[in-house]
Amino acid sequence: MPDAVADALEMVAAWAGRPVSHTTIKGGLSHHIARVETEDGDRWLLRVLDPRIAATGLGIPLEQEIANTVLAASTGVGAQVLHKLPGALILEYIDGVTLDAPAVRDEIGKIAKACRALHAGPRFGNDFSIFRKHADFVALCKANSLKLPDGYEDWTPAVAEIEQALAVRPMRTVPCHNDLLPENFIKAGGVVRIVDYQLSGNNDPCFELGDLAAEADFDPDDVERLTLAYFDDAAPAARVRLNLIMSNLTWTLWFVVHHGLTPQHRDFDYNAEAADKFAQAVRDLKDPGFGRLIDAVRR
Ligand SMILES: Nc1ncnc2c1ncn2[C@@H]1O[C@H](COP(=O)(O)OP(=O)(O)O)[C@@H](O)[C@H]1O
Ligand SMILES: [Mg+2]
Structure with missing residues (x-):
């Protein structure tokens, strides 16, 4: 201990x-x-x-x-x-019961409600941007000679394209958790609670949704259900899906940094986790539908 x-x-x-x-x-x-x-x-x-x-x-x-x-x-x-x-x-x-990925997909309504309640609460004292986090992690990896996954930087222009597209019609930021792994949801007394504010900060609510969708392996239909449950409108689903990609791409480096810079935590296969997240990001970036997501958020 x-x-x-x-x-x-x-x-x-x-x-x-x-x-x-x-x-x-x-x-x-x-x-x-x-x-x-x-x-x-x-x-x-x-x-x-x-x-x-x-x-x-x-x-x-x-x-x-x-x-x-x-x-x-x-x-x-x-x-x-x-x-x-x-x-x-x-x-x-x-x-209560800590959720896992299938449970997150089953509890979309309660999760959307919990997110709305958190987001309607008092603003946090700090802001959080997944694009700044991405840039910071890349710089940190370079400064410490940590190896990025092969081909990682080929996607730097796509990151800029996503950021520019989302900035065309920005959404008002709200106090977000920003790290909604299934394990940070606890179902208790008929509602879902959220723990672990390690990465919290005011952010676009669509990152919150895209991030939780990435962590629970949502398919596009699940994303649409989540978007509808949160916004009462499925139209922002493209924005959520672009944030899902940014979650996978950026948190890939969370594992690289964790592996490289906190040697006390060595009982976990960080490289496998990083490779898995990066593969999911690449799958979505290469998808022919990617351009349609960009067009949809620009419109
Ligand atoms: N307030 C709480 N009540 C009950 N269980 C909790 C509470 N906070 C965390 N846990 C349990 O402990 C686990 C790890 O806690 P968490 O705060 O997420 O820490 P970590 O930073 O290690 O992810 C959670 O996944 C959940 O199962
Ligand atoms: Mg946690």
Whole structure:
């Protein structure tokens, strides 16, 4: 157990005023997460923030993440923040089922509702652009001599084309999570909650939808259902699909950077994950329908 986690557990016991036991939860490869419980049945979620995640650009600055977690809690979508410790949070333990990709496809209505509630809440203190993230990751890989997947930079002009097309009629930004892996959704009490604000920031809501669609392997029909559920209108589906491509293309490098710059996390095949995401992005970029998506968002 890292020292920071042991220290945080001691602070939780002091806060609770009783001894606590804990169970480590294997999550999304970044911070240290544990379920903490007392003998009399109280349960909390302890999130110990690893400063290396923000330092390598794999997450936003920790103070920002904490502030956004508090704002997301105020909408009822995020877990309630019960106590802030130095470098750690004690959160409401959401007693529910963590989703997987098939469950995300089955719960499109509830997920769209959760996204709308988060997006209607208070704006975050920072902005997030997947295009800036893409450029930052490419620069970071180069500065650290990390190998990009073969052919990665062949798509740089396509990234510029997508960015320009989306800018023709920009959408108002809203407070977004920006990293909606199935594992960040918990279904509880008939609704879907959203945890883990490591990459949150104000952004185009169509990135939120495209990103969650990419992470749950949505096909174009699923994207259309999600778009309709969120907007009450399927017209923005082309915008969501272009963001889906940007999610796969950019998060490819999240794995490259994670593999290269956080050597403490070596129990996971980052290269396979990067290759898989890149292959999905290339599949969509080479699709003859790509040009139609660009035309549709320009119109
Ligand atoms: N507040 C919570 N209540 C219950 N379970 C949670 C809570 N927050 C996270 N989890 C569980 O722990 C897992 C990892 O937590 P997460 O915050 O996503 O960390 P990571 O940064 O490692 O992805 C989630 O996928 C979910 O199953
Ligand atoms: Mg997570």
